[in-house]
Amino acid sequence: LSPAIAQDARSPSAAAPGGDIPAKFTPPVGNADYDKREMMIPMRDGTRLYTVIVVPKGATNAPIVLTRTPYDAMGRAKRSTSPSMLSTLPLADEGFVKAGYIRVYQDVRGKYGSEGDYVVTRPVIGPLNRTKVDHVTDAYDTIDWLVNKANLPESNGRVGMIGSSYEGFTVVMALLAPHPALKVAAPESPMIDGWMGDDWLHYGAFRLANIAWLGGQTGYKGEGKAPPTGGYDDYDNFRTIGSAGDWAKKSGYDQLPFWQRMIEHPSYDAFWQGQALDKLLAANPSNIPTIWEQGLWDQEDMYGAITAWEALKAKGKTGNNFLVMGPWRHSQINREGRSLGVFQWNGDTAAQFRDEMVLPLFNQYLKDGPPVALPAATIYNTGENRWDRFTTWPLACQEGCAAPLTPIYLQDDGALGFDKAASGEDSYVSDPAKPVPHLPRPVNFGDGRWGDWLVSDQRGVDGRPDVMTYQTPVLTRAVRVSGAPIADIFAKTTGTDGDFVVKVIDVYPDEVATDPKMGGYQLPIALDIFRGRYRDSFAKPSPIPAGKVQQYKFRLPTVNHVFQPGHRIMVQVQSSLFPLYDRNPQAYVPNIFLAKKSDYRKATVTIERGGATPSRVWLPVVPVDQSAAMVK
């Protein structure tokens, strides 16, 4: 140690008091072509929300695009540290940047830089939200501040909102009582109904895959961080522990208020109904031009966008209410859309959505750009690998469409066909100790397969004794399906509760010359799960009478697909899909979240075929040539 340094602690050579990390470090961005402002925008209750406003240098009269997020506004607005606005903002913003927009990201209350209390998908003010603020008021107050020239002189006073998933949910909330300056909206895979089919449950079956999200979101104030979890194989982690409630207890999640609220409401009661945004939209339909986006293989929010679009359509909103469904996983719309799993699409379909649909619509309403001729529904044709632009959608449905649904029946010896069999049954043992995995084991929710799992090859489970497989002969002509199939299963069980998983699958030819590894691939085009206790009422579950045939009828996700000649149509039926969904104990208990280990029982499930109880899937079969229903 040099004596001179040792003597004088204030020498520039000595470490500074407080250490080497300064409280604030802001390297100059050089000749940036933008100005990034961090603001605390006051809401009506005095709470201030952290907002990042990125303004192109020299902007005047520029429109604003707003995203409200629980996922770190600062991080969302920072793809890289660069003097270029294009490189700084995320890929999905490139079109807006090139068109001269002001881009705004805001932390929702209680998250990251924002003040206030965070409430998971905070419900609208009312019985489920006793405060005086919600995302409707926060969006309103934010827009009011942004269009005030004193705050943001560069703006033209017009705002569009965009965002995916939770960020899509905040867009939809803003539509319930919109600020007059909100001129256009793009909810992308928005969370609309957490019980029916988005994020938390599907027709009453709980999605274990989402449980860690809650820890990351609500375990700690401000910045999110996921609490520690257990072993690698989530199949074993969840199977050995018992119910979702047991897992939550072991992981400390029983301390989390949203978890406590959720397990009090396993059924579709006022808690879930009061938050269902399709219902709230139908009661408060807005006139704001809205483009709804959803992935055809969205593994998180498969239900919301199309249901909300349908709810508005039923209220007469047609000229300003647009649906786009692409060949995407959840939120893929923010990234590249050239492929999903092993499937390659016709170019970057996500960029096509952003550049050819969203941007022109935003330009029209925010910049007086030329009017855009968006069709009512733009849906990727996953069998012919191209976009279809429909003047009306769906092409076939139960009531009120140009074509009815066509039943395809489960037949003898694993056959599937348009003729009803005389009679017959198929039985399998559904054993909660050996549930059917949703992906080949080991399954770790963070192993990188989550995003693509809905297009995974179902041969992974085909052939298991507890998976019933039915398929048509090789098709000699193409079969087009355009709409939402409906599963309609008649079954009895030795248990008093049970789940039904139904999949509609496109089976590739045994040999695919252009891509040999695709030979025999079983591509699910629509699948979902239904919890049997809800067969008569979603709000009031009831035990299944053991040994008595019951009907399980539920809508499957929307498809726009052509089964090509040489392919087959397949339907699979099974009683678990694990660990994605929690297991049904198969013995009726009041609350499956709280089932005890001893409640889980094997059950023999018998699927009925033919006669008065013909298990079938109602398919939206229509002629292959639909050019008359399409915009060129």
Ligand code: PG9
């Ligand atoms: N699917 C996520 C989510 C949304 C809302 C509630 C819970 C989870 C998301 O991607 O934001």
